Amino acid sequence: MQTDLVDRIYECSVVPEAWPAVLDDVAALAKATGGLLFSAHKALNWTASESVSDVFASYVNDGWFGKCSRRVCLMSQDAPSFFVEHDFWSEDEIDADPVYRDFFRPRGLGWSAGTGLQVPTGDNIVFSVERAFADGPVDSASVARLNAIRPHLARSALVSARLQLKRAQGATEALTALQLPALLLKPSGEIAEATLLAQELGDHIVWAAHGHVRLADRQADRMLADALGAIGRDAADDVRSFPLRDADGIPAYVAHVIPVRRSAHDVFGDSFALLLLVPVASDRAPSATLMKSLFDLTPSEARVAQGIAGGATPEAIAADGEVAISTVRTQLRRVLEKTGCARQADLAALLARIGATAPR
Numbered sequence: 001m002q003t004d005l006v007d008r009i010y011e012c013s014v015v016p017e018a019w020p021a022v023l024d025d026v027a028a029l030a031k032a033t034g035g036l037l038f039s040a041h042k043a044l045n046w047t048a049s050e051s052v053s054d055v056f057a058s059y060v061n062d063g064w065f066g067k068c069s070r071r072v073c074l075m076s077q078d079a080p081s082f083f084v085e086h087d088f089w090s091e092d093e094i095d096a097d098p099v100y101r102d103f104f105r106p107r108g109l110g111w112s113a114g115t116g117l118q119v120p121t122g123d124n125i126v127f128s129v130e131r132a133f134a135d136g137p138v139d140s141a142s143v144a145r146l147n148a149i150r151p152h153l154a155r156s157a158l159v160s161a162r163l164q165l166k167r168a169q170g171a172t173e174a175l176t177a178l179q180l181p182a183l184l185l186k187p188s189g190e191i192a193e194a195t196l197l198a199q200e201l202g203d204h205i206v207w208a209a210h211g212h213v214r215l216a217d218r219q220a221d222r223m224l225a226d227a228l229g230a231i232g233r234d235a236a237d238d239v240r241s242f243p244l245r246d247a248d249g250i251p252a253y254v255a256h257v258i259p260v261r262r263s264a265h266d267v268f269g270d271s272f273a274l275l276l277l278v279p280v281a282s283d284r285a286p287s288a289t290l291m292k293s294l295f296d297l298t299p300s301e302a303r304v305a306q307g308i309a310g311g312a313t314p315e316a317i318a319a320d321g322e323v324a325i326s327t328v329r330t331q332l333r334r335v336l337e338k339t340g341c342a343r344q345a346d347l348a349a350l351l352a353r354i355g356a357t358a359p360r
Helices: 002-011 016-028 050-061 070-075 091-096 098-107 140-162 171-178 218-233 262-268 299-309 314-321 325-339 344-353
Strands: 034-040 044-048 109-118 124-132 182-185 191-194 205-207 213-215 241-245 251-259 273-279
Touching: 002 016, 002 140, 002 251, 002 262, 016 034, 016 044, 016 050, 016 124, 016 140, 034 050, 034 140, 044 050, 050 098, 070 109, 070 124, 091 098, 098 109, 109 140, 124 140, 140 171, 140 251, 140 273, 171 182, 171 191, 171 262, 213 218, 218 241, 218 251, 218 273, 241 325, 299 314, 299 325, 299 344, 314 325, 325 344
Parallel strands: none
Antiparallel strands: 034 044, 034 124, 109 124, 182 191, 182 273, 205 213, 241 251, 251 273
């Protein structure tokens, strides 16, 4: 079930008409009525489960979207997690909120779990699952199930958002619409197609013999090979998003390895994976956003990484989070693996270079 759902999530990246059914299954993880995906850059695009599509058409068309503070709260969070109403508001505040009182509850809804992604490209992405008011708030076990698939949702939605939730007619059209350095790869790492922006990244991409590609950052190149191998094995705990550093060791891009699944082959042919490079820094969002861009970090791993960035010791992080030091050390080891760092000092230096400080 989980592997099939993950495959279908990646299919949605370039086959947006598959999102409503997938959002149904994502909502089922939280015993919710339906799910939805909003993306906004220069325009608002959205899709939803059929069960809540009419509700959210009214939500957008009748002006409730602009009045709702939920997405603002979600976007303000550094942790890569789904959040529920009680993470932000008291019971009395929820009862008094006109969007909940006058829009959601009269339509039988009123509880949700949502997550936001603010990508340096300018794309703002929100996922949520909507639960019937009579069924009560979304519980922590449901949030944990949603967080388990969040990295896959994030990567797929990044591509969908760049395509404005429209299906491309072919690989060339899709890659052009992404407006980012991107390469379609075969299982061996051989290039099937690449954007002009990727071809211009001579400082980061090495065009090897026989149509193969390597990354100049050796750590990132190893992680790319591991990610491609893990896709072939359907490994559950593989890392598919990692920093790509320049010659000075400063993160310049976050590389996302996105499997080509199911009917996505209708767009990308026999390609195996899409390698998408998202710049860490932008005029809109200075480079303090690496932790948000590394989709594979869990909420607890992100908290540890931010603690290290702020100069805290593992012991202090454990005490602050009221968890065992052994747990923090395990999480720190995973953060080192996911960021391609060999030592804690390397991680601190990496995060210091981009200004990723601990939460206030």
